[in-house]
Structures are given as structure tokens and as C-alpha cells.
Amino acid sequence: MNLKRKAYELRKDVVEIIYRTKNGHIGGDFSVMEILVDLYYKQMNVTPENFSSDDRDRFILSKGHAIEALYSVLADRGFFPKEDLKTFVAFGSKYIGHPTNKVNGIEMNTGSLGHGLGVGVGMALAGKLDEKNYRVYVVMGDGEVAEGSVWEAAMASAHYKLDNLTAFVDRNHLQISGTTEQVMNQKSQEARWAAFGWNVISIPGNDLDAVDNAVELAKKVKGKPTVIIAHTIKGCGISFAENQVGWHHRVPNDEEYQAALKELDERGARYE
Amino acid sequence: MNKIPNRTVINDVLIDEAAKDKNIIVLCSDSRGSASLEPFSKTHPKQFVEVGIAEQNLVSIAAGLAACGKKSFVFSPASFLSTRAVEQIKVDVAYSHTNVKLIGISGGVSYGELGLTHQSPNDIANMASTPGLRVYLPCDRFQTEKLIRALLKDNEPAYVRVGRNAVADVYAEGNVPFELNKANLIQDGSDVTIIACGEMVQSAKAAGKLLKEKNISTRVLDMYCVKPIDREAVIKAAKETKLILTVEEHVKIGGLGSIVAQVAAENAPVKVVSLGLPDEAPISGTPEQIFKFYGMDAEGLVKKISELL
Numbered sequence: 001m002n003l004k005r006k007a008y009e010l011r012k013d014v015v016e017i018i019y020r021t022k023n024g025h026i027g028g029d030f031s032v033m034e035i036l037v038d039l040y041y042k043q044m045n046v047t048p049e050n051f052s053s054d055d056r057d058r059f060i061l062s063k064g065h066a067i068e069a070l071y072s073v074l075a076d077r078g079f080f081p082k083e084d085l086k087t088f089v090a091f092g093s094k095y096i097g098h099p100t101n102k103v104n105g106i107e108m109n110t111g112s113l114g115h116g117l118g119v120g121v122g123m124a125l126a127g128k129l130d131e132k133n134y135r136v137y138v139v140m141g142d143g144e145v146a147e148g149s150v151w152e153a154a155m156a157s158a159h160y161k162l163d164n165l166t167a168f169v170d171r172n173h174l175q176i177s178g179t180t181e182q183v184m185n186q187k188s189q190e191a192r193w194a195a196f197g198w199n200v201i202s203i204p205g206n207d208l209d210a211v212d213n214a215v216e217l218a219k220k221v222k223g224k225p226t227v228i229i230a231h232t233i234k235g236c237g238i239s240f241a242e243n244q245v246g247w248h249h250r251v252p253n254d255e256e257y258q259a260a261l262k263e264l265d266e267r268g269a270r271y272e
Numbered sequence: 273m274n275k276i277p278n279r280t281v282i283n284d285v286l287i288d289e290a291a292k293d294k295n296i297i298v299l300c301s302d303s304r305g306s307a308s309l310e311p312f313s314k315t316h317p318k319q320f321v322e323v324g325i326a327e328q329n330l331v332s333i334a335a336g337l338a339a340c341g342k343k344s345f346v347f348s349p350a351s352f353l354s355t356r357a358v359e360q361i362k363v364d365v366a367y368s369h370t371n372v373k374l375i376g377i378s379g380g381v382s383y384g385e386l387g388l389t390h391q392s393p394n395d396i397a398n399m400a401s402t403p404g405l406r407v408y409l410p411c412d413r414f415q416t417e418k419l420i421r422a423l424l425k426d427n428e429p430a431y432v433r434v435g436r437n438a439v440a441d442v443y444a445e446g447n448v449p450f451e452l453n454k455a456n457l458i459q460d461g462s463d464v465t466i467i468a469c470g471e472m473v474q475s476a477k478a479a480g481k482l483l484k485e486k487n488i489s490t491r492v493l494d495m496y497c498v499k500p501i502d503r504e505a506v507i508k509a510a511k512e513t514k515l516i517l518t519v520e521e522h523v524k525i526g527g528l529g530s531i532v533a534q535v536a537a538e539n540a541p542v543k544v545v546s547l548g549l550p551d552e553a554p555i556s557g558t559p560e561q562i563f564k565f566y567g568m569d570a571e572g573l574v575k576k577i578s579e580l581l
Contacts, residue, residue: 111363123339
């Protein structure tokens, strides 16, 4: 399947999960979807078969609340049956509301923000020490980068010249209480990361080709880590949720659920 | 008197083992001097990671390395490691189940004159209450070596607290009984039991001798394994002696005394009295002065037990 269409099909899976379980973070799931699709379907050397291999690429969803997007991708890639997701956030289910490495395909437990990049630094350092060729990918939210620990890790990444580390900032400009600029100004991400010694690539983050080009470019950079500032649309894919702060973790009602699936079908159909 | 601090012993063990196992990685936060890590960093530079003054990142990086098969040993002053990096320890280490051994150096009131910022009177509480994290406070250089060698054999996370200064030997070289997660019986007795951990074992051992001279039959238990505590030894003491006195270089809430009291209360209720640091910044002084002031030295223990019996 065309991967641009795939991103819309997976958004439908996310809507199903959230509608059925009345739980989830639809806005951030949708802003990050093209990043996940490019990494898991095209760029990363990670499959259910090689997940125990030392040579696999590593992925950390530091903005762990976008778990429904990650679960949908992992299920579709065969890490576990899609059927399992019916137990999402159910009593006793391992498919809890943030990433857990009890689920096949997930490397680290996240959820509290500001942890993923530091862990990614450790993974990238291990790759350098063992002279492995794997790459490490970390996805953060733009609200998340208010955490001081992110910048401790940013400092160390450049200090250790971790060119096997690629970070994403899902720059959707919204967080739970409002715009990032209202809550805590995050302008300019590009200048901040550059000042910390990173190679910076700025892209429209819901454009799959742009994501893919940026990931390719990052692989060619030597001696420094790369951050991809992915300017995305929170809720991307359903017009009534796009750029709406209220859709950070709102659950669609019956009418919205139907409208969302219809629009996602229509948008996906553009890419045969 | 022994002149080798426990932190130096850990360094020596790791220098030795890292030569045989390339997966052993030592990390520090600009603390190579205070952690006695200069020799390790020079002997095994490729297995040494400096993260700068950034304890949160120190722990996250260690967890990431461990997730890729490394055996991470993190060294940082206990005061910072057990408070600044609590969430990284909870999430990246214990919850994510990574093989990270956290070594809190200069623990307790080692820096007795430097103020509460540099002291860790609440590290046991913070670390032991973290789901899935073990907590050890070895008492002397011989036990520290045994403990570190034992921990090298497993893949589970753990927190180990040692003090800054060289301390007198509790055990004799070549005669160090050690079983992981089992208390050491230093002296047997039937009237009262003193349960101690870390450097307070020294006080407890000396108090045991003094009490014996006073015809008070005293059992002394070295509970270096604060979590998982040796429940069997606690229950046995609760059943066989009339009183348990705990002593620790830690506040009385959430430390050894709390854990012992809980085990005893649930299984064999007996009077449990705890000695420890106060619920405020401790008085300034050397560790010895501070222990004496709060009645945690041998004389203080003897006095307390004499009052209670």
C-alpha cells in the first residue's frame, strides 16, 4: 500500500481504539503519524523477526501519550495481533495507556516526559562502543521539550558526537492547556537545537516525503546528532480536530466518530 | 585502622571485572574524584562515561546502555542521585527493568559539615519505596567487595549506598560470611536484638560487646540488605528476643526501622524502637560527632537499651 494512504488507514485504527475504549490522545497520535509510518515501514531496520537482534534500529516514543498511534503501527507491522488492541487500557491488559516494554516491539517504558532522549543517548553510545551500525530514533513532543532533562541529553548527544542518533520534535504547537507559546514559549526550536550543537532539519512533518528525505539526510551527517523539527498539525486528518487544543485527548462522540472515519477514508483515497 | 573507603573497594572490583567483561560500563556525573574512579577511568577509558553535572541524564544514559546489553554502574553522590534522579530511577531503571546498579557515594552524613544539600538522610526511603528496586548498605570494605561481586552476577537493578570515609572493619579478612539478601548474625543473644545497616553496624557490634559485659544477652544483625529485607531473620529476632532496636544513618521514616517494624508487626509483634537521624537538617559536624549527638554510637545504643529493658 502507498505509505501516505497507510498513514490514513492507521489513523482509522487509532480512531477505533479511542472510540471503543473512550481513552487516548488523538491529537498527538495524528500529528506524529507520518513520522511513525516512515520509520516503521521504510527507514528502520526493525521487524518482529529481528527484534531480539543486537543490530536492530532502536525507537523510543518519548511522547508516550501517542501510544495509540504506536500500537496501531506495531500491530499492523505484525509485532502482535491487531485483535489484542481490543484490550487497550482494559483491566489487567498489558496494552496500557503509555509505552511498556512488556509489549513486543517496544524498547523502553515512557509516559513521563523528558526521558526518551537521555535513554536514546545511552543506546547510541552503546552502538558506538560496540561498533554497531544501528541507528537510534527518539520522538519528542514540543510541549515535552520544556523538560530540563531534554537539554541535559541534548548536551551529551553533541558532546559524544552521536551521529547515529536522530531525534524528532513533533512541533504541533499545542499542548494540553493551550498553544506552546501561551504555556511556555518554544520558539525557535531550530535555533535552540543548533545552539546545542545539533544538525537541524526543519520540515513539514505530516508530509511523508519530507520526513523520509530528512531521515535520509540525517544518516549522512557525521560527527553530530540530527534533530528533525517536524512542523505538524495536531489532529491532522480530521478537519474538525485539526489545530484544536480541545482534541489533545478528547474522545469522539458517535457523530464525530463517523465523520472522522469518513474524512480519513476520503483523504487516504487521494493516494492510490 | 583500615584506610580504604568502601567506594575505593567498588572501584577496585570493577577495574578487575571490567578487564574480563567489556559490557561493564561505569558512569559518573563529574564525580570521578569523589567516587575514587580515576583509576578505573584510566584503566578502562572506553568503558567509562562522563556525563557532567547532570544526574537525571546520568541515569537515563545508564538505562539506555543497559537496554543494549551493557552492565551499567552509576556513581554519584547519594544526596543527588537519590533525589535529583528519582524519576529516572523509577521509570528508566526500575520500571523499564534495566540492569543498572546505582552507587550512591558519600551517603548519609558523610559530608556532615556541608549541609543537607550534600547529605542523603532519606535515600533509603526514596529508593526502597521505588517498585522493583533493591537497596543495599554494606558496612565495611570486605562486605562491600562481596556485595559488588554478587551484584555483578545478576541483571536486576539495585541501589547501593556507601559512605565517603574509610571505616573500621566489621569483619576479618578471609572470614566474611555473605549470602545475598540474608542478614549476617554478628553476635547471638536472647534478651535484645540490634538490627543495623551500613556504617551503623560498627556501632551495633561495639554495643553488643558492651551489653554482653553488662550481662544483657544481645543479638546483633547486620541487615545490609534493606530491601529485600531478610524477613526470616527479623521474625526470628522478634520471636526469640524481647526487644528490637534498629539503628541507621537515615531518618526514622521509611528506612530500616520502618521496614523492620512492619515485618515484626505483621508476623511476631514485639517492641521495635528505631534510632536514626532527626526530621530536620542534622546538626553540623563530623559523622562521628553527629552519631554521638543523636545517640547512634555504641554508647548511645547501650544507654537506650538499658533504659528500655
